Amino acid sequence: MIKAEWQYIKQHKLMMIVLIVVALIPSIYSVTFLRSMWNPYGEMNRLPVAVVNQDKSVNYQGKHLAVGQSLTTNLKRSKALDFKVVPSEQQAQNALKAGKYYMVLTVPKSFSKNATTLMASNPKRMQLNYTTSAGHNYTASKMTNSAAGQIKDQVSHEITATYAKTLFGAVKQLDSGMQTAGKANGKMAKGGQQLKSGDAALTNNLNKVANSSLTLANGSQKVTTGLGQYVSGVQKAQAGNQKVTAGLTQFESASQKLQSGATKLATGATNLNGGVDKYVAAAGKIQNGSSQLNSGMQKLNSSVSKMGSSTAQLNNGMTAMASGLGQLSTSSQKLSAAAKQLADSSSTNTAAMQSQLDSLSKQVAGLNSNDQAVKSLDKSLTDLKTAVAGLDTNDKDSDLSSKVSTAADQQKLTPAQKSAMLAAVKSSNDTHQKANTAAVTSAMNAVNSSVDQLTHSMPNSNTTAALSANLGKMKAQQTAENGALNRLATGSARLSVHLVTATQSANQLNAGTATLAKQTPALVNGVGQLTNGSSSLAANSTKFAQSGQGLQAGATTLSNGMSKLNSQMPAVVASTSKLAAGSSAVGNGLSKLATSGQTLAAGSNKVANGNQQLANGVQQLSAGSKKLGSGIDQVTGGAQQLSTKLGTAADQANVDPDHATYQQVAQPVKADHTELDKVPNNGTAMAPYMIAVSLFVGAIALNMMFNMYLPKAYPKSGFDWLISKMTIWLPFTFLESFLSFNLVCAMDGLRPLHFISSFGIIWLWAIVAMALVTLLNLIFAQIGSFFSMVLLVIQLGGSGGTYPIQLSNHFFEAIHPWLPMTYAVEGMRKTLMMYNNSAWLQAGVLIGVIAVLITVMWLFYSRRYVQLSQIDFENPKAVAATQNRLTQRMAKVAG
Structure with missing residues (x-):
């Protein structure tokens, strides 16, 4: 069974690679995450x-x-x-x-x-x-908040140190002040003893003063009686002095007026002396002047007598001259009128001639183009000559000379005057008329000559041009003649105006000479009387000068006497003023003396009363002095005690602070921190948490990639089935734990205090995580991975990996003891970074959890083994269907 599992992996190389990669997942997770937040x-x-x-x-x-x-x-x-x-x-x-x-x-x-x-x-x-x-970044804000607090503490420390310096400076000043106060109180105690001795002497002397004050009161009564008599005598002397002062004041006022009058009299005498000197000098001058006046008046009298006959002749001549000027003015007005008529006549003839000349000029202009114009021009020249001849005849026949002659006869001028006037008018008229006529005639001849040439040599343009030029000259000459006549008329008018003015002046002069002729006899008589008076004045001026000399001698004597009087008056006035001032001062002194006498009498009464009060007060003062002696004893004792206490306080306040003193005040408390464990950085602190999470993730990854249910050969029993699967995931947990732990140490710098123990806890947790995830996947098949992720999230919040669990809510705090990751994190913390701390408890808990999980897995495999023996083992889908209902349904769907 075990051989079959590994034989399957060996045959499938990809599976081997997958297992290796999955074993690296916890290392990648923990190393990368811890590196990002290591320190x-x-x-x-x-x-x-x-x-x-x-x-x-x-x-x-x-x-x-x-x-x-x-x-x-x-x-x-x-x-x-x-x-x-x-x-x-x-x-x-x-x-x-x-x-x-x-x-x-x-x-x-x-x-x-x-x-x-x-x-x-x-x-x-x-x-x-x-x-x-x-x-x-919330973490950054917390970091900066902490830094702000440290900055505040630093500033507070510096400011407190500054305050401490100021405070100790004040303490030094207080120490100096207390030493000074202590010394002063010592002196006060010594002074109190001296004061006590003085108080005893004072008491004895006050008793003597009390006895003497009674004698003094009796004597002051006698002084009061004598002062009353003294004040009465002063008042009488004051009344007599007031009368003397009034008389001196009147005398002083009169002497000042006398001085002022003497001064004015001296000034008047001086002025009189000067006036007499001027009078004498003027009398001499009058005497000389009267002699000269008398001589002049004799000559004037002789001349005035002769002037009478000449004045009559002058009057007759002025009368004749005024009459002649009047006649001449009348003739001049007639002459001006005749000249104006002549100018108007000349203007009329000139206009006619200008018209003829203009016509002739036009005809000459058209001479080159019309032969008939030449004939017309010749006719116009003939007419022009006739007009010029008529002008000359009119001028000769003019009545200008007859009019001038008639005017002269009417004015009854002398033949010589009439001839001169006619000759002047004729000469002026002939001169201008002849000159103008000659010029016109000359121009006419030139024009006639040009016409003749034009007639013989037509159409010669030069001859025509010359003819036009001559016609222009004729017009200019005629214009000049007309201007001369106009100027003659203007001159005649101005002559008439001037003759009228001369006639008026001659009449005024004639009237003056007539008046002079009438007043001349009176002038002769007055000059004779004036001559007789000047003779009398010359005779009396000599007597006047002689009497002035006597007057000058008397004025000089008066001036000298007044000067002497004036020089003595200031001394008299000054003496009088001093006498009056002295009398006034005596009166003031007597007034003050009388007033002071009354004040002195009143004061004497007060002194008598005061002496009686003094006697009573001295007796009271003597009694109080005895009490003062008792109080001085108390003050002396208190001052001595205060001096002792201040000296002691000054000794205690005598400190010599330095920088350490200031720092002690600024920061009196010093924290002594003892760290029991070794946590050099944030990555070391976070390593247990991150390694635990990464190994749990690795368990989930392995169960997703490798089937922990399907056996690779028919198992002999449920336990055999369990062992065959454990031989796969148990070595895998060792590999992933080894790689993760060593790579974190090598790449992130983790330095565990207990290396073997740390690895043991890490491997135990890897087994727990693998067994837990495998059991969930066995029970729930594919859904088991979902429940594994939920369990991982719950353990992330409840294991206390980042913050103390007490800072979480009650839910996570409640489940914290029941989570396997809690013990894994605590166990790794103790082995990685804590001295003298055993992780046996955490290891025992993890081993117990492993035992429970493996037992449950054995039971699961044993129950499934019964079902497995009833089906065809060669059918993988049928074998997979025995895991749970979900797999059965999935097998049916796949079948």
Whole structure:
């Protein structure tokens, strides 16, 4: 039977390969899974964590405190996690959401500030903010939470050490203060003894003062009586002094007025002296001037007498000149009118000539093309000559000269004036007329000559051009003549205006000369009287100058006397002022003396009363001094005791802390950890669990690939059938256990403390898993694999392979003792990583489970063996149908 099973495997090489591959499944599972999580806690320095430092440094007891910066620097140096400093909170949060970081550690702005509030009325805790994202990785969030707690403990340790330094500094200051207070209390005790001695002396002296105060009270009554008489005499002296002061005040006021008047009188005398000097000088000048005035007036009188006859002649000449200018103005106006008529007549003739010249120019322009135009041109030239001759005749026959002559006769001008005016008008008119006529005649001759040439040499264009040019010159000359006549008319008008103005000025001059002629006799008489007065003035000015000299001598004497008087007045006034001030001061002193006398009398009464009270008070003070002596004894004893106690307290407070002291205060408790077992990493801790799971999976795989029911030969018995199958899966369990255990040790670095024991537990569990899965597959055929997977899941949750079973729910905690994997995991933990721990209990449980499972399998095979003996063994389907009802149904379907 056993030989048949192995003979089948040998004949089927593929089955051999399948068995080997299936034996490697637990190794692949356990080695790969454990490798992925072998030492995560040893690689924490690769876990990225963002650090955002927003802390603001502060000054604390004269020192710069920047806890946030110090923490950030320490974290960057730390290898606990991969700390990355991020400048912005928002940037760090975004990276956390994206899975770039597993935690964001934020140091708030008030981190250092809150560290200084320990002794404040409202101390604030230092808050350290951290954010995790468990959604990305829950285990990582737990790791970072643990790291955040360690960071908090570290910061708390540093801050507590700082507080300890501050506290011990204050203790040192307290020690110094207590020593000083102790010494001071010692001095106080000594002073109390001295005070006690002084108090005794004080008591004796107070008794003497009490006796003396009675004598003092009697004497003060006599002083009061004498002061009353003294005050009465002072009041009388004060009344007499007031009268003296009033008289001196009046005298002082009068002396000041006298000084002011003397000053003004001296100033007036000085001014008078100066005025007299000026008067004498002016009198001399008047004397000289009056002599000169008298001489001049004699000459003026002689000249005025002669002026009378000349004034009459001047008046007659001015009258004749005014009459002549009036006649000349009238003639000039007529002349201007005649010149204007001549200019208008010339303009009319000029227009006619211009019309003829324009017609002639047009005819000359058409000369080359029409022979009849030449004849017309010749006729026009003849007409033009006639017009020019008529112009000359009109000018000669003009009545300009007759009109000028008539105007001269009407104005009754002299023949010489009339001739000169006619000659000027005729000369001007002839000059312009002859010049213009000659120019026109010259141009006409040139045109006539051109026409003749045109007649003989037509159609010569040069002759025509010359003719046109001559016609243009004639028009220009005529225009110039007309302009000259217009200028003549304008000049005549301006001459008329100027003659009118001259006539008006001559009339005014004539009236003035007439007035001068009438007033001349009066002027002669006045000048004669003025001459006689100047003679009298010259005679009296000499006497006036002589009397001024006597006046100057008297003014000088007066000025000198007033100066001496003025120089003596300040001394008089000053003496009077001092006398008045002294009298006033005496009056004030007497007033104060009278007032003080009254105050002194009142004070004397008070002194008498006070002396009586003093006597009573001294007696009371003497009694109190005795009580003070008793109190001083108590103060001295207390001060001595306090000095002793303060000295003792100062000795106790005298400490010399160092770094160890500060660390003791900051971290007073130290944990002493003793590890009983050896678990170097997470992979070692997880190895029992993963190896148990992988071997169970290997059992499921083998039962899926190899049929544990069908025998390869007819079995002799049920037990023979069982043994034949066990010879297959039992070596398989050894192989898979050996490969899995050794490959984990070789490839993952597992270092078991008890190598043989560990392998023994592993093989026992492999047998249990194989027997359990095989039994399920025997009983339930193909459905047995499904029940095996369900059982595996139940054992994963209830065996306590990852977390303590106490952390699971009640269901898994209840089934935990009844699961074979529970004992397999515990047994491997004890053999792999625990010192001085026996796994015999777990091994015994597993062996018991194996025994039970194999017994059940033997019973199963034995019952099926009866059915197997009744069918044809050569029919595999019939043999398979004997396993259970399901296989029977499947066999029928297949048949």
